[in-house]
Amino acid sequence: MAKRIGIFCIVLSFALYALLLAVPFLPAGSSGKAGAAAALVIAGEVAFWIGGLLLGREVIKKYRRFLSPAAWAKRKSAETQGEKEQT
Known part of the structure; x- marks a missing residue:
């Protein structure tokens, strides 16, 4: 079970990084876009490392x-x- 969750977390991290490509097209100001990009990067890193810890x-x-x-x-x-x- 932990292995599946780990794989899911790593796949999720790739998806979060892929969402960075959509940030410039958001209907928000520059600061909102910067915040969204930062949040996606941080969430992607956290998901990757949690997956890494679970997988070994x-x-x-x-x-x-x-x-x-x-x-x-x-x-x-x-x-x-x-x-x-x-x-």
Whole structure:
């Protein structure tokens, strides 16, 4: 049960960040938009970390490795080296 709640919290955090794209179109003043953006970011971070705590350290490490730009570069260089060795 905790694993499902953790996954839900992480998915919710992505949805909250996606809602940031709608903030400029809100019928509010600049201060209202800034407040809404800040609230969405804070809520997204809280949801992510609660989900991370529920899922555990291993899942968060795997997630960070998957989304790390440094890991992308390492994967890309490993793929290109594998292609060079095949030819």
